[in-house]
Structure formats: structure tokens, C-alpha cells
Amino acid sequence: MIPGKETDKMADLGKKPSWGRTLAIQAALCLALYAAFNIGRPQAPRDARLQSMLRRKSLDLYFLSVRGGLRSPREQAQLLHKMERAAKIYKAKFVVNIGELGEDDPLLRNATLHFPLLEIPWYTTPVSQGQVNGNFLRKIRIPHGQILDIIAVDTGPLKNLSPVEQVSKIGSNQLHWIKGTLAATNSNWRIVIGFDPLIVCGEKLVKFYEPLHHIFLEFGVNAYLSKQGCAGSYYHDEGIGYIGNAGPADEAHGAFSANGNSKIFSEMHKGFLLHRVNPLEIESFFIDSTGKVVFKSTIRQHGREAI
Template identity: 45%
Template sequence: MEEEEVADHNCQPPWRRTVAVQAALCLALYAAFSIGEQQLFPRGGGGVDALGRGARGGGVAFLSVAGGARAPAEQARLLRQMETIAEVYEVKLVLDVAQFGEDDPLWQNGSLYFQALNIPWYYTTSSQGRTVGNFLKKVNMSYDQVLDIIGLDTGSLQEPLHDGKVSASYREQTKWLERSLALTGGNWKIVVGYNPLIVCNDAETPETTKFYAPFQRTFAKYEVNAYLSTGGFCGYFHRDNSMLYIGNPSPGDNQTNVDGFFLHRVSPIEMESMLMNVEGKVIQRSVVHQHGTGAM
């Protein structure tokens, strides 16, 4: 009888041991998630749970990245990190700030890489001033709000002045932009182009100022919330009155040694933009509110 009791005791582990094992497994699982969050966001910047998965408050999320040639290993690493973020935040589209459109190396590989996720890629292009490379994309949000994304060919801005006058292609682009903005009725308006289109310091020439001023007046007139392009002397973020200029880091850019992309999350009241490197860490972030007030 005593032997049978001992056998039964060995077959059924103590309840304390069971609780201890379950507690250890829970702690291990929590630690694994915590490590993953620290890799995604640096300390003080919040984690996935703090920011919320997907788009907040019934908004939408999208990515922007600068095209250009990269080493195969660097390009693969960038695309893998973009894919990870796209899945976590339920990204709806990718904006490739490219100069050569379909000939851009990142677009050629990235659009195929994301095909399985059913996430479309849109690119800017330089088409000798013609409007064939321009696009207007409307993204429906909750609460009957709409995000309007307007892609603009800014290649004509690189053409030199002739006798102090701008080219016909330049005038065509400015007219197309104003006509397109006049037809949009979205709550959010974002313009995308290859060139920065902003004057922020003494490094800009008077000719550059003359080129960019008409666009800036149009942005203000139609209450454009943000302009996305490659980076420049102004850094990743530059606020001009109620508008935010966002510069995507491009490969080989001497202004920055960071390669990465932006995660943008647009809600009914604000747009949050986060620059993320190829390791998935947030380098810098900014918020612009719908009514033109925000904090860097």
C-alpha cells in the first residue's frame, strides 16, 4: 500500500511545480517580446504596444523610401525591414521617391518583393517635364475622411534658366499641380516629388528660391499638409508655417549616413512620421496636425 501511494505521488507533480513552470514560461515569453520591441524602437521612443499596431484611430499607414542603387545585400536588408513594418502596421501603399521611375533599381525589386503582400508601390519620375509621370491617389479613411497623395515630376526644376525665364515644362508642372489640388477635397493632402523644393538656409541660390517659391505658394493656398522628397540641407524634417517637409535619406547622400525609410501613420487628427533605419530603429520622428499645428 505504501509503495502504491509513492507511485501515485510521483505520477502527479506538485501543484507548486506546475505553477512555477507556467510562470517561468510566461516570463520567458514576455522577455522575448520585450527584446523585440527594443530592437524596433529605442528606449524612450515607445514600443509596438505603446504606438499600437496598424493605423491608430481609424487612420491609414504607408511607407516612403528614396530610390537609388544599393548593393544587393543592403537592398535586401532594407526591403526585409520594410516588409516587417508593413505587416505590423498594416501598410496600404509604398511611395518610392525615385528619379528614374520604372528604371529605378529599388522600385524594380521592391514592387515585386511586396507583390505577395498586395501592397502597391507608387513612384515619382523625371519625364522631361511631361505630366505623364504624375499621379493622384485617393485613400479612404474612417469617419468619411480622405487622404489625397499627389505625385509630381520635379525633374524640370533642374533645368537652367534661359534668359531669366523658366521653361515651358516647368510652367506645365506648376499648372498641373494647382489644377490637381483644386480638384481634391481630401482632409489630408500630401505631395510627393523627387526634389526638396524648399529654401531653409544660405546654401540655396537666388535661382533656386525663384524656382521653389511658386510651389510653396500653391502648397499654402491649398493647405497641403506635407511634402515628401529626398533629403537636402534642411534635414529629415523641416516645418514651414503649417506645412511639414519630409526628406527621405537616399544612398550616397553626403548629408546623412543613414539608410532607411519612413513609416507614416495618418489619423483623423494628425500624421506621425517616423524615420527608421535598416535595423528597425526609430532615428527621428515628427507629428503634424490636421489644422496646421504640431510639435517636432
């Protein structure tokens, strides 16, 4: 071996790595560490609006609403998985179930058996065969020291009543309970839930079930959640947002809407609504089976609205 070359090799071995190589190694280690800490964490929604919501979620209250009813086991499981994911990401406080069978609703029963969604309360529309004791009021504290009222009413005894029937014992008792409940509360937000949409559509006209609509106006109800009816997914009138949840048993017909919301989505029963409540507004986002936002509606205080 040539002595000079051996000395050169020893010198090369003793050299320190270049600054460029050192920085490259450190950057690679940082990336690996970041990836390790984030493995298994829920990924942020792809939709830009949901990403914005995620950034400010600690300042607002979130809840879900969904149309109950019978679905195939696969559709039911997919829907509950999407709801569970949204509930975890946004720390939803409760779920509103729009079902005609009350506590016996198939979606609610499946959630009870197979999903941890029951770790948060489910408020389902009452089915009480015309008895007022099926109605209920839940008061929910939201950030900024405000109160949200969820008021459930059995609409069965009220729908399709003639003016004479409206003063009958059952109809009168129902209306008296709703009016008395709203009069006694001083909450910041008031959401009424019921199974029937309480809207009738003519050729170029939308008509409301007047006794309830009048009471809603008198006592400042902000929104009414029900199954989807002829007016579509969202209809706004005089400061009240009528929001319809589509279900598998609902008729897939066209909808008339004076405020331009006439689109009916053929697979809406596979999705659900995510609601965001803060002191100024309630935003409702319909999330489809792929996890994307299909439409958004906004109800603002003092009767101002946007969609």
C-alpha cells in the same frame, strides 16, 4: 521484507500530490502552451514608441516612404527585409518611392522580383521628361471616413527656373496642373511627392521654390516628400512639413535648419520612414538599419506642428 514497511510504501503510493505541486505543474503547462502558440509570430518592436503605435494601429492608416537608387545587393536586401517586416506589423497600405528613374528605379525593381512588398501599391515619383502626363493623383480612404491625397509631380521642369522661365510652356503647364488638382479636391490630408527637395540653403537662410511653396500654402498642402536636401530630414514652414528621404547617391553634407533639426545621419540611406495618419496628425518615424526609431516628426492639422 518487513510487513509494516511494505504497508507504509503502499500508503505513500496512494497519496495524492500536494496542492503546491499541482499548481506548479499547471503553471508549467500554461507557459508551454503560450510558447507554442507564439512560436513564429513577429515580435513587437523594441522601441517603446513603436510599441505604442502597434497597440493603436487598427485606428490609423500607415504607409512607408523610402529613397530609391542604387545600393549594394546586401544593403538593398536588408532594407527591403526591414520594410517588409514593418509593412506586415503595421498593415501598411502603400509605399512611396522617391526615385529619379521612376518605374526603372533599382530598389523598386528588386522589390518586384524578390519581395512580396509589391502586394501593396508602390507610388513612385514620376520621370516624364517635362511632360505633364507624368503627374498623378491617388485618393486613399483612411479610417474615420477621411481621404488622403497622394499627389506626385515631376519636379524636373520646375527646379532652377528663373522668373521668366516660370511662365514658359512647360513650367506654366506643370504649375497649372498642380494648382488645378489641388483646387478640385476636398480631401482631409494632402501630401505631394517629388524627387527634388525644392529648398535652397544660404549661410543663414532657407529659401523655397516660391511658385510651388505659394501653391502649397494657398491650397493647404500638409507635407512634401522628396529626396533629402540641404535642409536635412525635416523642415517645417507655415504648416507644411518638408520631409527628406536620404539615399546612397545624395551628398553627405551638413544641413542648416531654422527649427533645430540639423543632424545628418551618415547611414540614413539604409533606413526608411514609417508614416502614421489619423484625423488629427501625421507622424513620421525614421527607422534605421537595426529597426530602431532614430527620430520622429509630427504634422498637425490647422498648421500646428511638433518635433
